[in-house]
Amino acid sequence: MDNEWGREDWEKALKKVVCHLESIEKRVISLFLERAQFRRNRAAYQKGRSGYKGIDGESLLDIRLLKYEISDAEDGRYTMPEEVSFNKDLPPPKRKVSRGKADRYSGVVLEEGNRVDLSRQIFSSYIEFLDHLCVHGDDEQHGSATEWDIPALRALSERIHYGAMYVAECKFNMDPEGCAELIRKKDREGLKKKLRRPEIELAILKRVRLKAEDMQKDENPDVRRIISPDIIVRFYRNSIIPLTLDGEVEYLLHKKV
Amino acid sequence: MDNEWGREDWEKALKKVVCHLESIEKRVISLFLERAQFRRNRAAYQKGRSGYKGIDGESLLDIRLLKYEISDAEDGRYTMPEEVSFNKDLPPPKRKVSRGKADRYSGVVLEEGNRVDLSRQIFSSYIEFLDHLCVHGDDEQHGSATEWDIPALRALSERIHYGAMYVAECKFNMDPEGCAELIRKKDREGLKKKLRRPEIELAILKRVRLKAEDMQKDENPDVRRIISPDIIVRFYRNSIIPLTLDGEVEYLLHKKV
Numbered sequence: 201m202d203n204e205w206g207r208e209d210w211e212k213a214l215k216k217v218v219c220h221l222e223s224i225e226k227r228v229i230s231l232f233l234e235r236a237q238f239r240r241n242r243a244a245y246q247k248g249r250s251g252y253k254g255i256d257g258e259s260l261l262d263i264r265l266l267k268y269e270i271s272d273a274e275d276g277r278y279t280m281p282e283e284v285s286f287n288k289d290l291p292p293p294k295r296k297v298s299r300g301k302a303d304r305y306s307g308v309v310l311e312e313g314n315r316v317d318l319s320r321q322i323f324s325s326y327i328e329f330l331d332h333l334c335v336h337g338d339d340e341q342h343g344s345a346t347e348w349d350i351p352a353l354r355a356l357s358e359r360i361h362y363g364a365m366y367v368a369e370c371k372f373n374m375d376p377e378g379c380a381e382l383i384r385k386k387d388r389e390g391l392k393k394k395l396r397r398p399e400i401e402l403a404i405l406k407r408v409r410l411k412a413e414d415m416q417k418d419e420n421p422d423v424r425r426i427i428s429p430d431i432i433v434r435f436y437r438n439s440i441i442p443l444t445l446d447g448e449v450e451y452l453l454h455k456k457v
Numbered sequence: 458m459d460n461e462w463g464r465e466d467w468e469k470a471l472k473k474v475v476c477h478l479e480s481i482e483k484r485v486i487s488l489f490l491e492r493a494q495f496r497r498n499r500a501a502y503q504k505g506r507s508g509y510k511g512i513d514g515e516s517l518l519d520i521r522l523l524k525y526e527i528s529d530a531e532d533g534r535y536t537m538p539e540e541v542s543f544n545k546d547l548p549p550p551k552r553k554v555s556r557g558k559a560d561r562y563s564g565v566v567l568e569e570g571n572r573v574d575l576s577r578q579i580f581s582s583y584i585e586f587l588d589h590l591c592v593h594g595d596d597e598q599h600g601s602a603t604e605w606d607i608p609a610l611r612a613l614s615e616r617i618h619y620g621a622m623y624v625a626e627c628k629f630n631m632d633p634e635g636c637a638e639l640i641r642k643k644d645r646e647g648l649k650k651k652l653r654r655p656e657i658e659l660a661i662l663k664r665v666r667l668k669a670e671d672m673q674k675d676e677n678p679d680v681r682r683i684i685s686p687d688i689i690v691r692f693y694r695n696s697i698i699p700l701t702l703d704g705e706v707e708y709l710l711h712k713k714v
Binding site: 219220222223226227230234237250251252253260263264267268271274275276277294295296297298299304340341343351407410411414415417418419420422423424 | 476477479480483484487491494507508509510517520521524525528531532533534551552553554555556561597598600608664667668671672674675676677679680681
């Protein structure tokens, strides 16, 4: 951590963190829109229905996600704090990844060893979200549907974990005393209140709605299914934003104060 | 092949094929825009510079693409005619994929055993395109850059191979006699002339320009790099459209007439 940073530097860093979060939005939305072109396809998420010979304990999505994550672990993806795998016990990196400790977007350095892992909650929220995002039923395109689930889950995970850890680190440093007191008291509600910024949340929801509209504006409804922006805004409001806030609190509660 | 189809049915099928091609456009463009957020990063495409211990003969992109393609081959991805892998000698599917012979979008059935493979040309065109798409230099984010190359290459491959094979099959059936004569004479130029539709090409370029503009319209230039639509339109004009046409000719030349 650069101990020379003053409050103004942390405010600037927070702005950069928020900018990066904003830059992930379009990617998240566009992956949802792609997934929505396929039916809900429940069987792709049910154990023993993957079509894989001899594999009964996992769904098609489970099998594919594990294979991708093994490959990415070897590539060194999970050496970055905001990249949290859904599977654990992955192989170590086979590749030397040269990256400093400071975040490439904001210059912030996280507290050593303090990592948030909301991957289980993210996974289950996403699967539930598919009920709202997709037309029910089965179109037998399980390969294509899960092909979009994987990057969508990853983009979500990056959005939430990056947000949680880097936002919390900045906000902590903007008022270390005030935060430390709440952390020592393990006051989750107090921390939530301190961290929450309703006006920023409203701005995010407004921006997400606009993007979801704009991104489908020139779309031909005979060619592609058009998704109501409400569905995506609701997922941001009910899952993405609250999970990020939960992660911020988690990160702070593990801080050495 | 449904021998009962008349000319009108083939015209309708062609419209559906073209609709599906249109539906891939936004995905292709959005992947280019994501890749463009990173520098050109030449080292990620050079052999022996992957950072992988003990691997000298392949680049980072080569290594990652092969791993993904092995995984996808096991999932049964390459049982679909429009999914052509960049690597050959991949493992057989481990999963039973149930899909009929008819294309899911248009109902068209391709000629048995007649497959087009332009993967080498697609790969080299894409790598060349990166010189125009990306800011030169190296930002050390080779993992993130190649993370976008892989879906971009796949989307391109699907666009070109699907277009080539299904468009050619429809156009052939709309005038089997006229096509057969040119095929027997191996008249590539004659076939190109017969297949080409300059007015459709212009419509595609116009649409791609509009999409590339619209998709970046609400983007904050402090948050994301904005890409000139010209760069993407040029790639469609100089590579994607000509490669698709080459593929159509290739498919017809291998037809049994």
